[in-house]
Amino acid sequence: MNGSFVLTTIDPNKKRSTRVTCAQHVTPYLRHEVVELGFEIQEEDHVGVHIGATLGDCMKLILNLRTALHVMWLLKRFRCPSPKDLYKHIASFPWEELIANDSYLTVTSNVDNPKITNSMYPNLVVKDAIVDRISKQTGARPDSGSDRSAVVIHLYWKNDRAWVYLNTNGLRLANRGYRKLPHTAPMQETLAASVLLAAGYDGTQTLVNPMCGSGTLAIEAALIAAGRAPGLLRTNYSFMHTLIYNKDEWQTIRAQARKQGNSKALPRIVASDNDALAIEASIKNARTAGVEQLIDFIQCDFTQTPMENIDGNSGIVILNPEYGERMGEESELEPIYKKIGDYFKQNCAGWRGFVFTGSRALSKCIGLSARSRMPFFNGKIECRLLGYELYAGSQQKPQK
Numbered sequence: 001m002n003g004s005f006v007l008t009t010i011d012p013n014k015k016r017s018t019r020v021t022c023a024q025h026v027t028p029y030l031r032h033e034v035v036e037l038g039f040e041i042q043e044e045d046h047v048g049v050h051i052g053a054t055l056g057d058c059m060k061l062i063l064n065l066r067t068a069l070h071v072m073w074l075l076k077r078f079r080c081p082s083p084k085d086l087y088k089h090i091a092s093f094p095w096e097e098l099i100a101n102d103s104y105l106t107v108t109s110n111v112d113n114p115k116i117t118n119s120m121y122p123n124l125v126v127k128d129a130i131v132d133r134i135s136k137q138t139g140a141r142p143d144s145g146s147d148r149s150a151v152v153i154h155l156y157w158k159n160d161r162a163w164v165y166l167n168t169n170g171l172r173l174a175n176r177g178y179r180k181l182p183h184t185a186p187m188q189e190t191l192a193a194s195v196l197l198a199a200g201y202d203g204t205q206t207l208v209n210p211m212c213g214s215g216t217l218a219i220e221a222a223l224i225a226a227g228r229a230p231g232l233l234r235t236n237y238s239f240m241h242t243l244i245y246n247k248d249e250w251q252t253i254r255a256q257a258r259k260q261g262n263s264k265a266l267p268r269i270v271a272s273d274n275d276a277l278a279i280e281a282s283i284k285n286a287r288t289a290g291v292e293q294l295i296d297f298i299q300c301d302f303t304q305t306p307m308e309n310i311d312g313n314s315g316i317v318i319l320n321p322e323y324g325e326r327m328g329e330e331s332e333l334e335p336i337y338k339k340i341g342d343y344f345k346q347n348c349a350g351w352r353g354f355v356f357t358g359s360r361a362l363s364k365c366i367g368l369s370a371r372s373r374m375p376f377f378n379g380k381i382e383c384r385l386l387g388y389e390l391y392a393g394s395q396q397k398p399q400k
Contacts, residue, residue, distance in 0.1 A: 010075070010097050012055035012244040017074040019165065021048040022067055023190065025375045029197045030067045037064055055239060056249050058168040063231040063257045066193035066220070069172050072154055072165035073239075080162035082115060083125050086155075090129035090164065094137075098166070098242050101140035104150035105130060108167065111157045126155050126164070150241040170238030177233035178289035179214065181281035186213060187320055187356075191378060192220040193230070198374045198385050199316055199354045203227070205267055206315030208351075210302030210343075212271035215282025215295070217318060222291035225266045229257040233289065267315070272298040272305040303339055307347045314350045323359035323383075330362055337365035344368060344390050353388040360384070 022030040024046055031041055031049055037060065043050040053061070058071045065071075075098075078089040099105060107123040107130075116122060127144050130153065135141040142151075152167040174190040187195075196217065201207060203225035209218045223230055232254065239245055273279055279299045286292040298305065302319065319340060324330040337357075344353045345368070357363050358381040363370070372387035 009094055010244055012246065015052040015054055015057075017042075017077075018051050018053035018058060018061075019048055019070075019072040019074070020051065020061060020065070020068050021070045021072065023047065023069065023194070024377050026067050026190075026194045029194050030065070032197075033065050033067060034061070037061065055168070055244060056246075056253065058239065059237075059250055059253045060257075062169050062173065062237060063229045063253065065173065066224070066230050067190055067197065069174065069190060070154075071168045071173075073168050074163060074165055075153075076164045078162055079160055080157060081160045083121065086122065086125050086157070086162060087129045089162070090126050091133045093133070093164070095130045095133045096137040098244060099130070099134060099142055099151050100243055101134050101138040101142055103142040103241055104147065105142045105144040106146060106148050106150065106152045106170075107144070107155065108148075108152060109155040109157065111155070113157055113159060116157075122155055122157060126153065148238070149236060150238065152238045166239065166242070168237065168239040170236070173231065175234065176230055176289070177235075178219065179216070179285050180288055181214060181284050187216045187378070189216055189220060189230070191376065192216040193224070195318070195320075195354075195356055195376065195385055196221055196224065198376075199318060199387065200352070201316055203262065203267070207267070207269045208305060208307065208315065208317040209269070209271045209319070210273075210305045210317070211319050211321055212273045212282055212297075213278055213320065215271055215278075215285050215297075217320060218269055218271035218282065218295050218297075219286050219289050219291055221269050222286070222294040223289065225262065225269065226291060226294060227260050227262040228290070229260060232257055266294055269295045270298065270305065271295055272300050272302060274299065274301045303343050303347070305347075307351075315352070316354065317344075317348050317351050318354040318356070320356045321362075323357045323362055330359055333359075333362055334365045337362045338367065341365070341367040344388060348390045351390050353390050355386045355388075356383060357386065358383040 039051045041049050058073050061071045076093050080086050107127045109122050111122050131141040148170045152170045154165045154167045156163045174188045176189045207221050212218055276299055279297050283297055286295050324333050368388050370386040371389050374385040376383045
């Protein structure tokens with residue numbers, strides 16, 4: 001479409017119930033972001049919040065949220081005891097006003113219904129109902145499949161109630177678009193942003209990130225410090241493939257987001273890694289994100305990260321070490337965790353230290369008493385962000 005949308009019964013300027021989703025344990029940080037953007041939280045749970053939003057509001061959320069995974073715009077809700085009812089209600093919606101018959105459609109779902117034993121079956125029912133309706137009304141039907149780069153429709157079906165959403169972003173918002181070289185086991189962008197916010201990082205403190213890997217924590221920190229909208233790098237979102245997409249409105253919202261930013265002197269961000277390939281990947285990713293000039297990348301062992309040369313000599317130091325997912329790996333990593341404790345004690349007095357790990361056993365090897373233990377999930381692995389207040393000398397107490 002060009003500058004304006006075709007007026008249909010699906011009014012993009014009407015506020016609809018909108019669900020903004022996130023990973024487990026991230027809701028407090030997401031809630032704060034959504035409220036800061038001027039929205040009122042109507043409801044929340046352990047993996048998201050509900051607000052009222054127009055499609056333009058969804059565009060704003062997509063561009064600006066750092067911790068969200070999806071922005072779901074409600075199209076229809078109904079009582080749904082069976083797959084037959086699912087098809088009937090889906091087919092009654094005017095999909096021809098939302099999806100072109102030469103477009104591409106993907107259906108995703110979360111289903112909790114005792115009658116459904118095949119998790120893919122509801123997706124098929126929804127897809128058939130949509131394309132059958134469009135074919136009946138227009139004489140042609142869109143293609144469909146698993147690629148989430150075009151129109152994405154999401155079904156949430158619990159017991160005998162169903163909600164059908166337009167997933168306005170399609171691919172997860174974690175896919176910022178800057179990670180061209182992921183290196184090994186990279187931290188997801190939205191998780192990195194959540195971890196930074198949990199650590200109290202607001203863009204005004206000095207931040208040091210030894211063991212930086214592909215640089216995700218440092219890059220997300222730089223985006224926060226610079227006040228840059230994290231969604232600006234992406235050029236493709238699901239809503240752009242709908243018939244109610246208003247290109248002029250999108251360009252206006254993008255222009256507003258580009259004007260945002262912090263013009264003040266920014267705090268120093270230092271990222272180090274002993275792997276030359278990791279530093280190379282980090283620099284290229286930071287360059288793509290437009291924040292390369294905000295981060296000092298240093299190739300060195302994490303224990304050699306030059307804390308004494310950093311202005312102010314205080315701030316946040318955060319590490320995301322390996323934590324071993326297979327038997328036998330944990331014992332090999334114990335010396336590294338002990339060195340982290342030594343590094344904190346010997347080099348980081350006056351700083352606030354954080355370690356993100358998925359191993360309780362390895363965390364004990366740090367040898368320091370954690371003041372905070374904030375839960376997160378890295379994929380399916382339950383993790384903790386351990387926080388330490390780092391003092392000189394005898395004020396440190398061994399971990400029990």
